[in-house]
Amino acid sequence: LRHLLTVEGLSRELLTEILDNAESFANMNEKAVKKVPLLRGKTVVNLFFEASTRTRTTFELAAKRLSADVLNINVSTSAAVKGESLLDTLRNLEAMNVDMFVVRHQQSGAAHFMARHVEPGISVLNAGDGRHAHPTQALLDMFTIRRFKGDFTRLKVAIVGDILHSRVARSQIHALNILQTGEVRVVAPRSLLPAHVADLGVHVFHNLEQGLRDVDVVIMLRLQRERMEHAHLPSEHEYFQLFGLTRRRLHLATPGCLVMHPGPANRGVEIDSAVADGAQSVILQQVTFGIAVRMAVMSMVMGVRSA
Numbered sequence: 001l002r003h004l005l006t007v008e009g010l011s012r013e014l015l016t017e018i019l020d021n022a023e024s025f026a027n028m029n030e031k032a033v034k035k036v037p038l039l040r041g042k043t044v045v046n047l048f049f050e051a052s053t054r055t056r057t058t059f060e061l062a063a064k065r066l067s068a069d070v071l072n073i074n075v076s077t078s079a080a081v082k083g084e085s086l087l088d089t090l091r092n093l094e095a096m097n098v099d100m101f102v103v104r105h106q107q108s109g110a111a112h113f114m115a116r117h118v119e120p121g122i123s124v125l126n127a128g129d130g131r132h133a134h135p136t137q138a139l140l141d142m143f144t145i146r147r148f149k150g151d152f153t154r155l156k157v158a159i160v161g162d163i164l165h166s167r168v169a170r171s172q173i174h175a176l177n178i179l180q181t182g183e184v185r186v187v188a189p190r191s192l193l194p195a196h197v198a199d200l201g202v203h204v205f206h207n208l209e210q211g212l213r214d215v216d217v218v219i220m221l222r223l224q225r226e227r228m229e230h231a232h233l234p235s236e237h238e239y240f241q242l243f244g245l246t247r248r249r250l251h252l253a254t255p256g257c258l259v260m261h262p263g264p265a266n267r268g269v270e271i272d273s274a275v276a277d278g279a280q281s282v283i284l285q286q287v288t289f290g291i292a293v294r295m296a297v298m299s300m301v302m303g304v305r306s307a
């Protein structure tokens with residue numbers, strides 16, 4: 001593994017190996033072992049052209065727990081605002097002898113572009129590109145599901161909300177199918193589903209009550225208003241009436257159904273606070289596991305295997 005740009009096309013073996021490595025880092029984090037020297041002497045650049053709370057900070061923490069040096073480039077105060085191209089930004093950071101770029105960009109394909117242009121020996125990790133992919137989010141989601149539910153082949157998983165604009169949903173669907181999940185459902189109004197979505201290997205529902213019936217895991221997604229140009233949007237109130245996850249609706253799923261959300265969550269739009277903060281929610285555990293999963297990916301692309 002040199003770069004991590006997408007989960008699409010990864011083998012089940014490699015995906016499982018990443019989760020297994022993450023397990024050892026999660027155990028380390030749970031034992032409050034704060035640091036290992038696996039990436040001592042390496043420099044990681046966090047290059048975020050889009051806002052982030054969870055991904056940027058957990059990548060930073062993961063790098064620091066591996067003893068790497070971390071540069072956080074705040075694009076709003078970088079020369080990118082003066083018109084410097086992505087390639088020139090890359091070349092200048094490379095001149096500082098860095099080892100890894102973690103990049104989030106509003107353009108689909110930005111991480112692939114960087115991976116094509118970096119010098120040999122430098123790795124690129126995609127922290128979310130446009131609508132395309134968010135591979136470490138999908139990996140931490142798979143880690144969370146495996147931790148709480150075990151074998152994917154017996155599970156029914158529903159992804160609910162704005163599938164059309166969601167790089168998270170795309171990466172989750174690929175990861176769930178690679179792991180041979182029993183059934184993957186998407187639940188959304190027609191206007192928030194990509195054309196030919198069923199070709200991705202999912203069952204499509206337009207009614208939340210039907211889509212939730214007997215699922216073991218429900219993953220809620222927010223409306224990505226910043227990526228909506230022409231879509232006809234329902235009001236937030238209307239959306240909540242039809243697609244908001246409430247306690248009453250959650251009862252249609254299996255009794256131990258996990259409630260997940262990659263964040264940021266919009267309470268009262270796609271999820272009720274009683275559910276987001278309820279006993280079945282693992283939303284904050286997802287964030288915690290994100291550190292271990294990112295430690296695993298960073299160490300693997302640098303050729304160091306586990307804790």
Ligand code: CP
Nearest residue numbers: 052053054055262263
């Ligand atoms: N899930 C996720 O990507 O969150 P952030 O935008 O806060 O990084």
